[in-house]
Amino acid sequence: MTKPKIAVLLFALAAFAAGAQASRGYLYPGFAEIHEDVNLPPGSWSWFPSNALAGSLVDGTVRLLGVEEQRRTWRKGVVTFFYDGAGQAQLAYLTRGLGYSLYYDLDVDSGRLTGWAKIDNRLNEPLSFDHLTFVAGEVQLRAGGAPAMDKAARAYEGEMAMAAPAPAMPEYAGSAGGVFRYELDEPPVLEAGVTELPFIRESADVIYTWTYNGGFTRGERVVFQRGYRFEAPAPLAGGLVNIRDRGVLLGQAYMEETASGGVVQLRLGRDPEGIARRVVTVLKDTRKEKAYRVTTTVSNARRTPVRVEIRESFSAKEVVLDLPKGARRTSRGYAIEFILAPGAERSFTYTVTLRY
Numbered sequence: 001m002t003k004p005k006i007a008v009l010l011f012a013l014a015a016f017a018a019g020a021q022a023s024r025g026y027l028y029p030g031f032a033e034i035h036e037d038v039n040l041p042p043g044s045w046s047w048f049p050s051n052a053l054a055g056s057l058v059d060g061t062v063r064l065l066g067v068e069e070q071r072r073t074w075r076k077g078v079v080t081f082f083y084d085g086a087g088q089a090q091l092a093y094l095t096r097g098l099g100y101s102l103y104y105d106l107d108v109d110s111g112r113l114t115g116w117a118k119i120d121n122r123l124n125e126p127l128s129f130d131h132l133t134f135v136a137g138e139v140q141l142r143a144g145g146a147p148a149m150d151k152a153a154r155a156y157e158g159e160m161a162m163a164a165p166a167p168a169m170p171e172y173a174g175s176a177g178g179v180f181r182y183e184l185d186e187p188p189v190l191e192a193g194v195t196e197l198p199f200i201r202e203s204a205d206v207i208y209t210w211t212y213n214g215g216f217t218r219g220e221r222v223v224f225q226r227g228y229r230f231e232a233p234a235p236l237a238g239g240l241v242n243i244r245d246r247g248v249l250l251g252q253a254y255m256e257e258t259a260s261g262g263v264v265q266l267r268l269g270r271d272p273e274g275i276a277r278r279v280v281t282v283l284k285d286t287r288k289e290k291a292y293r294v295t296t297t298v299s300n301a302r303r304t305p306v307r308v309e310i311r312e313s314f315s316a317k318e319v320v321l322d323l324p325k326g327a328r329r330t331s332r333g334y335a336i337e338f339i340l341a342p343g344a345e346r347s348f349t350y351t352v353t354l355r356y
Contacts, residue, residue, distance in 0.1 A: 023035060023036045023037065024036075024090075025133075026133050026135045027098065027100045027117075027119065027133065027134050027135065028099060028100075028135050028139055029099060029100060029101055029136070029139075030096065030099040030101075031058065031095065031096045031098070031099045032094070032097075032099055033061075033092070033093075033094050034093055034095065035092045036090060036091045036092075037088065037089075037090055038064075038088075038089055038090065038091050039087065039088060039089075040064075040067060040083070040086050040087060040088075040089050041086060042085075042086040043082065043083070043086075044080060044082045044083070045064075045080070045081050045083075046079065046080045046081075047078070047080075047091060048077070048078055049077070050123070050124070050125070051077070052097060052122070052124040052125070053097060053123055054077055055097075056095045056097030056098075056122065056123070057093055057094070057095055057096075058093070058094035058095065058096060061092075061094035062079065062091075062093040063092050063093070064081050064083060064089050064091060064092070065089060065090040065091075065092050066085075066088065066089035066090055067085040067086075067089050068083055068084040068085060069082070069083045070083055070084065095123070097121075097123040098119075098120070098122065098123060098127070099119075099120055100117045100118055100119045100120065100134060101118045101120075101239075102115060102117050102118065102134070102136065102199070102237060102239045103115075103116055103118070103241070103242065104236075104239055104240070104241040104242065104255065105241075105242050105244070106206070106241050106242065106244070106266070107244050108208075108243065108244065108245040108246075109244075109245065109246060109247075111206050112201070112202075112203060112204070113200070113201075113202050113203070113204045113230075113233065114198055114201050115182075115198065115199050115201075115236070115237075115239070116196050116197070116198055116199070117134050117182075117197050117198075117199045118194060118196050119190055119194065119195045119196070119197065120193075120194055121190050121191070121192050121193060121194075121195065122192075123192065125192060126189050126190065126191050126192065127189065127190045128189050128190075129187050131183055131185060131187075132183065132184045132187040133181050133183050134181065134182040134183075134184075134199055134237075135179060135181050136179070136180045136181075136182070136237030136238070136257070137179030137180055137237065137257065139179060180235045180236075180237050180257070182199045182200060182237075184197060184199055200236075202233035202234055204230040204231070204264075205230055205231065206228050206229070207228065207229055207230070207306075207307050207339070208226070208228060208302070208304055208305070209226070209227045209228060209229045209306065209307045209308075209309060210224035210226065210271060210274040210298070210306055210307070210308050210309070211225045211227065211265075211267070211309045211310075211311075212224050212225070212276075212309070212310045212312070213225075213309075213311040214311075214312065215312070215314070215315065216313065216315075217278070217312075218280045218292070219278065220278055220279075221275050221277065221278060222275070222276040222278055222296060223270060223271075223274065224271050224274030224275070224276070224308075225267055225268075225269060225270060225271065225274075226267075226268050226269065226274055227253070227265060227266050227267040227268050228243060228266045228268075229264065229266070229307060230263075230264050231261055231263060232258040232259065232260055232261060232263075232264055233260070234260050235258070235259055235260050236255065236257065236258045236264065237257055238254070238255060238256050238257040239254070239255060240252050240253070240254055241253050241254070241255050243266060250268055251268045251269070253266035253267055253268055273301065273302070276296050276310075277296070277297045278294065278295065278296050278297075279294070280294050281293040281294075283351065284353070287356070288355065288356050289353065289355050290353070290354045290356075291351065291352065291353040291354070292351065292352055293350075293351045294349065294350055294351070294352065295347055295348070295349045296310070296347065296348055296349075297345065297347040298340060298345065298347075299344075299345040300342060300343065300344050301343070302342060303342050305339055305340060305342065306339070307337065307338075308336075308337065308340060308346075309336075309337045310336050310337075311330065311333070311334075312334060312335075313330070313332035314332060314333050314352060314354060315332075316354035316356055317355055317356055318353075318354075318355040319332070319333065319352065319354060319355075320352065320353040320355070321333070321334055321350060321351070321352050321353075322350060322351045322352075323336075323350050324336075324349060324350055326338060326348070327348065327350065334350065336348065
């Protein structure tokens with residue numbers, strides 16, 4: 001299986017404009033950027049976009065590349081360009097009539113991560129591609145609406161605003177490793193409507209996790225959050241992940257953008273079986289100083305290994321900790337991580353002095 005290539009690629013979209021020889025384009029969540037090769041006559045050239053395309057153009061993004069433009073006019077659905085020069089150039093524009101969202105399927109049993117691109121073609125005609133590139137990351141598009149055109153184009157734009165829902169993918173939380181681009185070689189023709197294509201298939205070494213990240217508790221139990229953890233096998237764009245284990249859907253979790261080799265942590269909520277026992281012994285208890293000895297015991301009754309991650313914090317003016325081997329001090333407390341084999345148990349003890 002060919003891995004995704006992080007590259008800028010070409011694809012053909014000849015259906016967009018009469019006389020276009022080839023096209024370069026990039027799909028983003030909710031919009032697309034198209035560069036079409038055109039052979040310009042001297043002085044001026046008129047473009048006749050379809051109503052569907054005209055109604056979806058992003059204002060301020062239509063331009064000619066390769067010549068020096070003097071002005072443009074928009075009249076009754078026709079765009080006329082006036083420029084110095086002639087010959088090979090590019091017609092460039094952004095359209096909201098084509099875009100995509102993405103999601104992932106994670107099969108824990110096989111360790112298989114599959115990314116799916118949900119492409120929404122609202123331009124009312126099939127689109128053919130030589131190569132298809134998905135661009136994922138924090139790419140903000142603030143311009144809205146279409147340029148002032150004829151009544152038919154404005155009416156179509158109104159229909160699109162009502163008919164086209166917002167992209168199904170949650171908004172990106174940021175960029176880890178930059179903007180990602182994914183290529184699919186020889187994609188099928190994209191008919192009008194929605195087409196779903198896999199854009200990444202990778203193996204992932206997945207392990208079940210119990211995590212606790214919170215304040216110091218003197219109770220008899222520590223309740224863990226369940227989830228899964230793995231290293232990103234390739235640059236991964238952010239999106240929802242459907243998680244299945246032993247053929248059962250365990251839930252959905254949002255994965256942030258992660259660079260190749262980065263840690264992906266998917267959290268699924270409280271685990272009724274993920275409970276650690278805790279014994280807290282009071283060593284000192286005054287108004288200005290309190291001290292405790294804390295023993296935590298974690299047992300794995302599952303048939304598979306569990307990665308345990310505990311991060312506990314303390315609220316005091318001064319915190320003095322005597323930690324066991326394997327634990328590390330953090331700014332407000334400590335963290336400890338270990339893996340429990342099936343049927344295994346582990347206890348660790350620390351003492352803490354809190355001065356107020």
